[in-house]
Amino acid sequence: MRKNIALYCLFTLISNLLSYQSVYAQYVTLFVTDAKSSERLSNATVKTFNNQTFITNNEGKVTLCQQHIAKRKILCILSHVGYKTMNIKWMDFKRDTTLYIGMEPEALALPNATVTSSREKSIKINPMVSSYMGSKDFIGISSSGTSVLNQIPGVNIRENGGVGSELNFSVAGMTGKQICVFLDDIPFEYYGTGASLASLSANQLSGIEVYKGIIPTKLATDALGGAINFISKYPDGKPVDFNLSYSLGSFHTHRVHGGISFNELPLFYVEGDFNHIQSKNNYTIDADVLSKNGTFTNDRVELFHNAFRNTSGKMTLGLKQKNIADKLELIAFFNKGRREIQNDALARQPYGGVELQGKTLGSLLTYKKHFGSKFNLSAYGMYSSSTTHVLDTTALVYNWRGEILCPSAGDGEISNIGTNAHFYQKHIVGQETFKWFVNPQWTLTQTFHLSYQDKRGVDNWEERHYGKEVDDKVKKFERAFITFECNYTHPNSRLKASSAMKVYHFTAKGDIKSNGEYTPVENHKNGIGYNAGMTYIPKENLVFKFSYEHAIRLPNADELFGDNIYISPNLNLKPEQSDNVNVSFIFANKSLKWETTCFYRQLSNIIWQKPGLITLTSMNLSNSRVWGLDMGFSYHILPELEIRANGTYQDIRNIGTKYESAEYNNLRIPNIPYLFGNIDCVFQKKMGRIFHQPFSVKTFLSNRYVHQFFLYWDNKGDKSSKNIIPTQFISNLGIQIIQDHLTLGVECNNIFNRPNFDNFRIQKPGRAFSTSITYLF
Numbered sequence: 001m002r003k004n005i006a007l008y009c010l011f012t013l014i015s016n017l018l019s020y021q022s023v024y025a026q027y028v029t030l031f032v033t034d035a036k037s038s039e040r041l042s043n044a045t046v047k048t049f050n051n052q053t054f055i056t057n058n059e060g061k062v063t064l065c066q067q068h069i070a071k072r073k074i075l076c077i078l079s080h081v082g083y084k085t086m087n088i089k090w091m092d093f094k095r096d097t098t099l100y101i102g103m104e105p106e107a108l109a110l111p112n113a114t115v116t117s118s119r120e121k122s123i124k125i126n127p128m129v130s131s132y133m134g135s136k137d138f139i140g141i142s143s144s145g146t147s148v149l150n151q152i153p154g155v156n157i158r159e160n161g162g163v164g165s166e167l168n169f170s171v172a173g174m175t176g177k178q179i180c181v182f183l184d185d186i187p188f189e190y191y192g193t194g195a196s197l198a199s200l201s202a203n204q205l206s207g208i209e210v211y212k213g214i215i216p217t218k219l220a221t222d223a224l225g226g227a228i229n230f231i232s233k234y235p236d237g238k239p240v241d242f243n244l245s246y247s248l249g250s251f252h253t254h255r256v257h258g259g260i261s262f263n264e265l266p267l268f269y270v271e272g273d274f275n276h277i278q279s280k281n282n283y284t285i286d287a288d289v290l291s292k293n294g295t296f297t298n299d300r301v302e303l304f305h306n307a308f309r310n311t312s313g314k315m316t317l318g319l320k321q322k323n324i325a326d327k328l329e330l331i332a333f334f335n336k337g338r339r340e341i342q343n344d345a346l347a348r349q350p351y352g353g354v355e356l357q358g359k360t361l362g363s364l365l366t367y368k369k370h371f372g373s374k375f376n377l378s379a380y381g382m383y384s385s386s387t388t389h390v391l392d393t394t395a396l397v398y399n400w401r402g403e404i405l406c407p408s409a410g411d412g413e414i415s416n417i418g419t420n421a422h423f424y425q426k427h428i429v430g431q432e433t434f435k436w437f438v439n440p441q442w443t444l445t446q447t448f449h450l451s452y453q454d455k456r457g458v459d460n461w462e463e464r465h466y467g468k469e470v471d472d473k474v475k476k477f478e479r480a481f482i483t484f485e486c487n488y489t490h491p492n493s494r495l496k497a498s499s500a501m502k503v504y505h506f507t508a509k510g511d512i513k514s515n516g517e518y519t520p521v522e523n524h525k526n527g528i529g530y531n532a533g534m535t536y537i538p539k540e541n542l543v544f545k546f547s548y549e550h551a552i553r554l555p556n557a558d559e560l561f562g563d564n565i566y567i568s569p570n571l572n573l574k575p576e577q578s579d580n581v582n583v584s585f586i587f588a589n590k591s592l593k594w595e596t597t598c599f600y601r602q603l604s605n606i607i608w609q610k611p612g613l614i615t616l617t618s619m620n621l622s623n624s625r626v627w628g629l630d631m632g633f634s635y636h637i638l639p640e641l642e643i644r645a646n647g648t649y650q651d652i653r654n655i656g657t658k659y660e661s662a663e664y665n666n667l668r669i670p671n672i673p674y675l676f677g678n679i680d681c682v683f684q685k686k687m688g689r690i691f692h693q694p695f696s697v698k699t700f701l702s703n704r705y706v707h708q709f710f711l712y713w714d715n716k717g718d719k720s721s722k723n724i725i726p727t728q729f730i731s732n733l734g735i736q737i738i739q740d741h742l743t744l745g746v747e748c749n750n751i752f753n754r755p756n757f758d759n760f761r762i763q764k765p766g767r768a769f770s771t772s773i774t775y776l777f
Contacts, residue, residue, distance in 0.1 A: 028099065029373060030088075032060045032078065033326070035102030044080040044103070057440060057493075061373070078103065100326065100370055127498045127533030128214045129172075129545050129582040129597055134207040135233070145200040145208070145230055150704055152210050153595055153632030153646035155228075156676050158758035162281035162765050163253055164198040164308030164339055168758075171226035172212035172599045173626035173650045175672055177556055177607065178576065180215075180223035183230050187221055189556070190427050190451070192360025192386035194335030196310045199275045201257040203245045203774055206233040212597055212630075213582040214500075214531045214549050217485045218378075220431055220449035222504055224553035224578050225601060232273075239264040242777035249770030253279035271316040281306035281342075283765040286755075287350075287400035303342055304402035305352050310337035327368035335360040344414070345616055347761035351413045352402060353394025360386040362427075379432040388423040393461060411461070420461035428452045445485040453477040453557055473518055475510030477557050494537045502529040506554040510561055510571055521571040523560075527552040545584040552577050559607055559618040567609065568617045574605040576620075591636040599650075601626035608669065624669060626652045640685040647677030667714050671725075671760070675707035690739070698736040705729050711760045725757050743774040 032044040040060030047053050054062045064076070078086040083103040131152050138148045146167060149155045160166040169179045181188045181197070188195065209229040211219075219227055240262055247255040254277065261271040282303050288296045314333035319325060341354035362384030370376050392412040397405045410416025431449040438444060456474040485500035504527040511518035533547035555573040562569035584597045603624045609616040632646030652669045668674065684698040711723040734747035749768045750756055756764040 029061065029063045030056070030076075030078075031100045031370065031373060032056050032062070032080070033100060033102050033370075034083075035104050041080055041083070041103060044078060044083075047077045047079075061440070102326070126216070127496055127535045127545060127547060128216060129212045129533075129547055129584040129599075131210045131212070131595065132207060133210075135202070135205055138202050138205075145202045145205050146197050148202055149208065149210070149228065151644065151646070151678055151680065151702070152208070154212055154597060154630035154648050155210060156648065156673055156706070158673070159764060160759055160762055161342070162251065162283060162303075162306060162308070163277065163279040164196060164281070164310060164337075167197060169228060170650075170673065171210060171228065172582070172597060172630060172648075173601050173628050173652060174223075174225035174578075176609075177559060178224035178226070178553055180219070180221045180227045181230075182219055182221075182227060184232050185218055185229065186364070186380065186382065186429075188230075190382055190384060190429050191333065192335055192362060192384045192427065193358035193388045193423075193425060194310075194337050194360035194386055195312065196277075196335070196337050198308070199277050199310045199312050199335075199337075200230060201245065201255060201275060203243075203257050204233055204259065204273070204275070205230055207231045212584075212599065213580050214498075214533055214547050217445045217447045217483050217500065218433055220433075220447045220481050220483060222479070222481065222502075222551075222553045222575075224551050224576050224603070225549075225580050233259075240777070243775065245772060245774035247770055247772035249279075250768035251280055251283050251765065253277075253281075253768075253770065255772075265320075267320055269318045269320060271318070272313070273316075274313040276311045278309040279307065281308060281765075283768070285400075285763040289401055290399045290405065292403075292405055299400075301400045305340045305350070305354075305398075306342040307340045308338070310335070312336070325367055325369045327366065329364075329366045331364040331366070333360075333362050333364065343762075347763075349413075350398050350400050350402075351394075352396060352398040352404070353392070354413055355389075355391040357389040357391070358386060360384055374437050376435040376437070377432070378435075380430070382427065382429040384427045386425040386427075388425065388457075390419055390421045390423070392419045418461050419459055421457050421459035423455060423457035425455045426453065441489055441491065443487040443489075445483075445487070447481070447483040447485075449479075449481045449483075451479045455557065455561060473511045475557075475561050476508070477560065478505075478507045479554060480505045496535040496537075497533065499532040500530065502552075503527075504529065504552050504554060504575070506575075508555070508560050508571055510569075523571055523573075525554065525575050527575055527577070541587060541589050543584075543586040545582070545586075547580075547582045549580045550577070551580060553607075555607060555618070570618050573607060573618060574620050576603060576605050576607055578603045592633065593635075594631075594633045596629070596631040598629050599627065606669075621654055621669075623655045624652060625655050626650060640683055642682045642684075644680040644682070645678065648675070650674050663715065664713055668710075670710050670712050670714070673706050673709050673725075677705050679703050690737075693739050693741075695737055695739045698738060700732075700734050702732045703729065704731075706758075723760060725760050726755065728754070728756060728758075730754060730756055741776045743772075745772040745774075746770075747772075 030046065032041045034041060042056055042060060044056040044060065045053060046056065046062050048064060054064070056062045076088050078088055078101060080103055086101065086103060088101065133148065133152055146157060149157055154172040156170040158168040168176055169181065171179050183191070188197065209231065211227045213225055215221065215223055215227040219229065221227065242260045244258045245256070256276040258274045259272065261269065263269045284300050284302050287299065287301050289299050289301060290296055312333070312335040314331055317330045319328040336359040338355065338357045341351055341356060343350050362382065364380060364382045366380045368378040392414045394413055395408045395411050395418070397408050399405055410418060412418025429451045431447065433445065433447045436444045454474050454476045481502055481504055483500055483502045485498060487496070487498045489496050506525055508523040511520050529550050529552045531547065531549035533545065536544045553576040555575065558567055559573055560569065560571050579602045581600045582597060584595070587594045603626065606621045606624045607618050608621050609618055628648065628650030630646065630648040632644070634642055634644040636642050651674060652672055654664050654667055654669055680700060680702040682698065682700045684696055686694065686696045689695065706728040708724050708727040711725065731751050732747065732749045733751050734745060736743060736745040747770050750766055753767040756766065758764060
């Protein structure tokens with residue numbers, strides 16, 4: 001009898017266990033992502049009811065088996081540095097289940113702690129040679145977002161004057177259009193002619209990514225050897241989020257940035273963002289002033305026709321229903337700007353009436369969705385319409401004091417004909433990226449990018465010369481890229497490798513105008529690029545990287561069709577090609593971070609802008625060779641005191657014979673800096689309380705050095721009297737008082753008032769002051 005009872009109890013127990021296993025899940029798999037960007041988060045901590053701790057892998061994945069699943073109010077606790085801790089609630093899991101958990105970023109104010117964000121760590125360990133600077137490392141928050149780029153090793157920015165002037169980027173031996181600039185993973189040029197990087201405030205950025213060679217698949221573009229990606233700040237998930245900043249500076253400079261978001265509406269969240277910047281740019285320069293009697297006098301004069309103004313804004317409507325999409329946003333944006341043109345490209349002749357105006361309206365639709373644990377789809381579609389107004393109808397000759405000397409020989413200042421042209425431009429862009437997580441080691445990615453651009457214009461001013469209004473014919477520019485990428489991660493995560501292939505195509509159709517008559521020109525090109533990279537992490541604080549790439553860059557619209565002011569059209573340009581090798585070494589611990597990159601590039605058909613009497617002309621050189629080295633470090637002498645320094649040397653030489661004659665073979669390509677660097681000192685300390693609120697003080701001193709370089713080829717003319725861009729050593733000083741909701745700042749740029757040039761004869765402002773206030777609600 002007892003035996004039967006024992007057998008019955010055993011049978012009942014086994015039956016109950018089998019029944020339990022059939023009702024409840026054997027496994028629950030969690031994929032942890034950033035709630036805003038949908039990027040998967042590695043190294044997130046998952047703590048279960050029985051105090052077992054698990055860490056998400058490089059895919060943001062962790063699997064809980066049956067022994068860690070219990071029918072309790074809380075399934076597990078999820079935490080990650082830089083994100084809000086989450087309690088994951090219990091659900092009746094009837095079968096094996098996969099959950100996608102989006103973690104909300106948390107605003108951190110840890111001046112004496114080193115915090116590595118998920119994005120920064122991803123940049124550090126991926127096989128692409130790259131750098132990342134978070135907003136906590138920015139120096140000078142009342143400046144534009146672009147000004148902080150000089151703090152990154154291998155990066156140099158050349159400004160063509162004051163606030164709002166044209167910018168030229170250099171990254172690890174590549175320069176100008178060879179570098180593609182992005183805003184939140186979308187090429188900035190797609191935002192239209194009304195957009196300006198000058199309006200991009202450092203306050204609105206969470207960080208900046210710089211790629212020195214291979215660029216990631218998500219940035220589907222034809223950059224020849226690098227890219228810069230500005231990352232906007234996202235609201236921190238509060239029911240209502242509001243921020244406002246204002247900056248007042250020398251030369252009548254004003255900057256305003258505001259943002260607001262509503263995150264607790266039933267089905268949607270709404271975000272708004274606004275930027276405005278304006279400046280008279282009426283700083284003083286040294287100039288040879290022509291008087292009415294025909295004599296020249298060297299004098300300090302104030303620029304009189306150099307003002308800049310730009311206003312931009314966007315409104316975002318996002319869907320909260322995660323079963324439809326992890327991220328679905330509709331964004332409407334506008335940009336409007338006006339820039340007075342003070343002088344010609346080489347500052348030989350001042351202007352008093354030339355203006356460039358632009359405005360853009362557009363919309364952007366973005367979509368991201370995980371399909372199970374294996375597939376990820378992201379896509380965006382964009383449309384923008386821009387109008388550019390080029391005004392040159394002042395038939396007068398000015399000197400550098402703004403005095404009218406006499407009527408001009410023609411009807412304009414730039415040219416005898418003059419212009420009152422309106423150019424109309426459209427961008428239609430689409431991109432999709434499909435990612436397949438084959439297993440924990442292998443990931444396959446495919447991206448397709450298609451863009452269409454057309455441009456036409458009307459110039460009623462030319463009726464005075466040709467007897468009719470000249471209707472500029474439509475110029476069309478189409479580009480298509482398709483990319484296939486394969487990524488491998490070793491099971492111990494110490495070795496990572498990637499390989500990709502890109503297929504390019506572009507078509508350019510247009511007409512070259514001469515004396516009111518048009519000649520049709522058409523250009524078609526195809527190409528294939530490919531790359532491979534590897535990361536080896538022997539220790540947690542030590543990273544080695546190697547990459548090779550055969551890259552292709554297609555000529556852009558300005559190079560082909562001109563920019564209506566400084567650059568003449570040339571529709572016969574060929575795509576640039578380059579073979580790039582990058583080797584990088586990174587060491588980091590709590591007090592020291594060291595980064596060194598060696599690079600070599602072999603370029604063909606390089607597009608170079610040849611200076612002319614009035615304008616620049618884009619043309620192909622045959623070949624060039626680039627090699628160089630950049631290094632940078634940051635060291636915390638004390639928890640409150642940090643020293644940063646970086647330096648770059650790059651040797652860029654023409655090694656072909658197609659440019660005019662063989663006499664330029666093996667000469668350094670002119671008008672490009674080859675030696676530059678920074679040294680900065682930052683002090684930040686918690687000081688006490690103001691109005692019962694804790695605050696900290698941050699002071700900084702930054703110094704920028706750029707060695708002199710020639711405007712023209714080395715072997716032309718006497719070196720003692722050659723045209724040069726002189727050596728620059730500019731120092732900036734600032735202080736900030738920082739509270740949780742309020743930041744006050746004062747800065748002085750070029751504190752020693754030294755002559756400041758990035759381009760030949762184009763002087764930048766001398767000593768300038770600015771003050772800023774930022775409020776967060």
